[in-house]
Amino acid sequence: MAITKASNSSARRKELLPFSRPSLGNEEIEEVVHSMKSGWITTGPKCHQFEEDLRKYVGASHAIALTSATAGLHLSLLAAGIGHGDEVITTSMTFAATANVITLVGARPVFVDIGGDLNINPELIETAITTRTKAIMPVHFAGYPCDMDRIMAIARRRNLVVIEDAAHAIGTEYNGRRIGSIGDMTIFSFHPIKNITTGEGGMLVTDNPSFAEKTRLLKFHGIQKDAWKRYGAKEIPQYEILFPGFKYNLTDLQAALGIHQMKKLDDFIEQRTRYARIYQESLRDVKEIMLPEAPAHKGTRHAWHLFVVLADIDRLAIDRDRFMGEMLEANIGIGLHFPAIHLQPYYQKTFGYARGMFPRTEFVSDRIFSLPLYPGMSEGDVRDAASAVREIVARHTRQPK
Template sequence: MIKYTDLGISEDEFEQEISPRLKTVFLSGEFICDTQVKVFEDNFAAYCGSRFAIAVNSGTDALIFSLNSIGVGEADEVITVSNSFIATANAIAMVGAKPVFVDINENLLIDASKIEAAITEKTKAIMPVHLMGHVCDMDSILSISKKHDIPVIEDAAQSVGSMYKNFKTGTFGKTGCFSLHPLKNLSGITDGGIIVTDDEDIAEYLRQIRNNGLESRDKQKIIGRVSRLNSLNAVILEYRLKKIQSIISKRRVMAELYNKLLNNCQSVSLIDVPDNIYHTYHTYIIKVKNRAALQKYLAEKEIETKIHYPVLIHNQAPFNTDNGTFSLDKTTELSSQILTLPISMVNEDEVNYICQTIIDFYADVRNLSSIESTH
């Protein structure tokens, strides 16, 4: 079986790399938001090219606190997309605001040309999602942000290390929010998240809100939560941050091979990656016709696939009250075509096998008869 992913590690790696690091934390007695967390924060900020990094309990909290930090609240609106993980919209709703969903483009990213039409006097932020490790059209988004004086909060949960014109994602908006969930390219051993910002006041606010609102040990300034990264997670994240480039490079090599092998398959459309974008392939998604049959066929051939995401956010129970008011034609059209292929653990032979299996599926006239080309 070619598994979509497997989060387990080898016994060797555990013994040689993980266990000694965990032991250091246990022996130090510093478990929460201490030296090890600060080391990871500083190194992550340097990696992104940001002034500050503030670690929190999850990517969702990173988004919520970022919205808090720029004053988004009750009755405000935040522009984002519907084809994301539900956390994007949940974070907006958790601060009392309303997500306003804008359509996407062929590359599954926010269609920047549709943003201005969605702006109202209530719009308090734009939250582009760098889905898959791809990157949104930041030049257009930043120029709209500047023109209307509406801050950008980047949902960079899936895009650690991705770049736009050689600048890392997360560094374009007021803040950039990353998830360190075990499934992400930079993966922790429990939930985790981290926010980058160049704004000193926002950084200080974020440090307080994650820690009961305390500005010093006994003095509270704002209402806050408890959302601190623990040191056990931080030492593993620090270890994996040192290896992040090789993790990303391997994914990019496999993605390139997929692209090469599927490029001529008439029934498959590939995601386009402009030259000025460095894609890190948190997921490798293709667009296909006859998806359900293909997915079933691949499963029969021992290939596990996923759909990101099977239910669009505006169709989820808490968010479907405004159905019909958003114009999401492309989002809806593409949601029935997207298919995520394994990328995190595959080798060259497996990618060859997966692509040949897809090509074989469409070579069968019975599968072709009910579909049209996606090109």
């Protein structure tokens, strides 16, 4: 990729630094070709291998490959029997998927405010519990783990199911345990910007055999046998519909990517961590830029899915959107993770959420944006992005009156 200057340059890059780019190699390409030549391209042996590899990596008893994390979150709620009139406690600092699936099963998303790490604040969970509460859905924001000990303790005491939205958190560790081995159900995403990708895809993991069985049925029309068992093996292709389900099965073409991405995951996280440190060092003295807290407790591993910054708009003469616009003008791709859900029109109209309810989430929602962070970038790219931030800040720092 052509860039003007690698380090601390004030010159604009000649070409856009993409916000994200998947790291796919020949291994993935050859595995996809192998599937195509084998004649088996939908759910089959490669999905099974991907499930086994991920299951063992995170330390769970069951893993079910799905079309997306959204599908996994949807099925987790149905597997837990959550529906009309129920409430699920979650965070508003998340992607649409988390709250949308709660709403789509007929339940109410009950938001609580976040802490300095941008994860759900466990201290506020207990006060949000009512007789209708059925589950807590924490989101490991950007790949930094939620305080799972406290969340699990509340859930066990109040008889609630814990469904972890781990879309950002494959490879995240909490107290020496991998995310995927703690909550009742955990869901990962393999969307192209995630730490590993299958193009699109997701995986639900659980230790609970009945949640696993329900998810397996629901992912494929409520039918016990998937296509591999119906057409691939020497069995009579008979089947029974136990209840109406969905069409959420991952294909072998996608799992072909996942098998090799899993092998590279730890190296990817190492590279992401190295680049996150460079960002932290490059931006530490910029007082107009705030970084989330991410304390490195023993046994904690941040998977660094995202590197987010908060533009201190009280010290700047521009707002966050203008800041993002100037980043793009400097040819640096940026992301917005996330505008608060409770400020979205549907959630305000339907559930009566309004500005002022979750002050910390709103503070973050007004200031946050994401810088490029992926293994395929160079150290020079990271420094270019940090330099662009510094230059925009220098241009727009509010002069004291």
